[in-house]
Amino acid sequence: MKFRTIMVKYCFLFLLFSTLTFSQTPKVNVEYIQSSYAIWKNYHFNNILLSLDFKALDVNNTEISKENFLNELTTGKYLPVEIESEKGFTYKLFVINSKADTSIKATIEAQSFDILQNLKREILPFPDFSFKDIDGNTIDFAQLKGKIIVLKCWFIHCASCIKEFPSVNNLAEKYKSRNDIVFISLAEDSAEALKIFLQKKPLQYLVVPNMKDYMYTTMGVGAFPTHYILDKEGKIYKILSNEKELEIALDKIAHLE
Template sequence: MQKFIGLLVLFIISITATAQTKFSEPEVDPIQIQKNFKDWSVYQSKNIMLSRDFLALDALSTEISKETFLDQLANENYIPIRLKSEQGIYCYKLFTIQPNSDTSIKATINQIGFDALKNYKMEGTVFPPFSFKDLEGNLVSNESMKGKIVVIKCWYIHCTPCIREFPQVNKLAAEYKDRKDMLFVSLAEDSATQLKTFLSRKPLSYAVIPDMKVYMNEALQLNSFPTHFILNKEGMIAKVLPNFESLEVALDKESKL
């Protein structure tokens, strides 16, 4: 019996050690990537997607919840680095920001972490009461959206990143055009007149709802644009996303559920 217990303990230790070393090596040098803001920013935008599902490790390589991970990014002195892993497996670890790093790195990470944490906490909640007409006069409401996967893009005319992704979101909408259980809607701050003039030059394949500044500020409490929402068929918020890249990944997953 003692021999069995001893073997069981060794097995558990072995499994634990394997789990801890499986994601042991960062894909970039955590210190070198902090040398200047540009290098870090390029790495962050291409390799760290905080809206996706990932295994989160603290600075001591201990697994923590995603919420705790994002909270530490928002309020403490860390950068996130992806650890080397198999294709399709994502593990992010916190590394301490060095004293001589560009101060813009910490400020930007804190803001990114704050936004990501706020978005994460909205997941699983009911989309706020909604009943508005789009530019074509069609009523879009919580009731009309129920039973469908809904993609919502929040934007305004003078938001450069919002407009830059128009070709990508139009292509995405085209890819799902045969899905009768999917709906693409956009909420814009601008008036109907302004939007009709603007969209005649830069078309958007989504249904466009004008004059949504108050709703986005008060009901959705947005402080960053673009912001994308994915609602599941029960009208619950499945994902809140900061850009097209994260939207594309999340929608592919949601559309297969």
């Protein structure tokens, strides 16, 4: 009986150690991704989705809040790296190599600051609105209550905004049978300019022109593209920086509702 008890304890400790070791293993060579800005950028923008929900670890592998994680990134001392995990996203802070391109540090600082500000706005009520689309039709917030609203903020000369058109169009197509999900795009440009542009680059969203002041002043948009998801109560569910994050977040709330 004593031998059996010892073996059970040994197996438990072994499994615990294995789990901890697994959870701390980076999915990438941390030094390699800092070897140039281009290599880091390719890794970061394809694998690190800071606007989504994730498990956050500090440099000592201690779990911390997402807010504290982002605060640490704004100091310019760390870069986020994806860690092996059996469920969901897990990111850990690693100290930036002193020889790394300073653009890596600057980009992480700026991006993390914007995401941190967006995080603080989650679950807040979105302000009432009444928009006119490019055809003069009214889009009224009050009439959309009880629906999930997806807002894309963009402008014609934003290359990143246009690059994601195929992805966001596919997303709109995916949910076109859902009467409780509405896709609206807010653009800086005039209705006339948008009509000409969208003939060549169609967008399967309702398109609202002349929204530059509204996006900067009322919404506080600091970068383009920016995507908002509003829940059925009219509250901000997520503010996202790219179509990959948008798809994951929308899939999650669409299946919750």
